[in-house]
Amino acid sequence: MNSYHFTPLEIESKEFRLAFRGYRKDEVRNFLQAVAGEWEALLREHRALKEKVAVLEAECKRLHELESLLKDTLLVAQSAAEEARASARREAQAILQEAETQRIRLLGQIEHLRAERNAFIAQLRSFLESFYEKIIALTTPEEQKSHAVASLQEETPRPSLQDNIQT
DSSP, X not given: OOOOOOOHHHHHTOOOOOOTTOOOHHHHXXXXXXXXXXXHHHHHHHHHHHHHHHXXXXXXXXXXXXXXXXXXXXXXXXXXXXXXXXXXXXXXXXXXXXXXXXXHHHHHHHHHHHHXXXXXXXXXXXXXXXXXXXXXXXXXXXXXXXXXXXXXXXXXXXXXXXXXXXX
């Protein structure tokens, strides 16, 4: 198939040889002018469409690049979000571990303080009982009897040292 590339001017200025009983020159000329005009319009439209295709191809290329950039950005953002979540989990785990360690340490301190308090109460009780016995030993037998009688006459029993010390 032959492909001819004629300009409108070539069509319009084309000369044909005359032959016996040939075509009427003015009809051929008018037809060639009409074809040249149509051809010129088609060439303008063709150029405009080529320019439009070039613009659309450039826009398509730009959009593909933008899409690729957005995909990469989304992947980076997702990765950063995952890393942030993992970091937050690790930090929360470390905080919980530290809190548990402190709780265990405080419970140990509480137990130690309770043991010290109980030891102090036992020492104080022992000291007071010893002191009481020394006071009793220093009193005369008559004072001891009057103290015993006074104790029996009281309506409420005498509180013991243990009742006075609250645990």
